[in-house]
Amino acid sequence: DAKTTQPPSMDCAEGRAANLPCNHSTISGNEYVYWYRQIHSQGPQYIIHGLKNNETNEMASLIITEDRKSSTLILPHATLRDTAVYYCIVRVATTNFGNEKLTFGTGTRLTIIP
């Protein structure tokens, strides 16, 4: 699996867009980019994933560069409840349904400032 690099911490003002970068310069063509977050001491929570197209869901948007070597998770209107550690993960989607052994790094600690 490709290795990812994320800044250790970031701040964002409440109500503004939070943009979390991730570098995955060694990504392979069949590897997806996943984002999870972990609020305080809870279990990680899935946010979004993508292969090469930009993706959006009710939680966030994922922008993947054309060369796929980096991506940005966007929380469009950050709230205090978005304070968490955000993990960028690159992983091959296997043909075995659900067989996703995720490798978590240390992530980015995002703090939303009131």
Place this chain on the structure above:
Amino acid sequence: DAGITQSPRHKVTETGTPVTLRCHQTENHRYMYWYRQDPGHGLRLIHYSYGVKDTDKGEVSDGYSVSRSKTEDFLLTLESATSSQTSVYFCAISVGPYEQYFGPGTRLTVT
């Protein structure tokens, strides 16, 4: 809500004692996972299961064993607990081709 519980939620035990952590799911998902989380290391996979009695090792499996005799239960056993196994343990299930759903965690302290 995928319906996943872990028990116990907190445990303090002494070095050398056996410990079993339980993960229970209510929705009949095939894949289940055990992770541990330590400061500075993120989450690391211990073992996973792809069906009843079908398990495999993750990246940090030494000192741990697992069993899955029923679809809904995935047990993690520390045969002889050591202080290095003090950690927060998370169980997870695959709820789709791309998403894992995590339990609330078990905080284990080995003294």
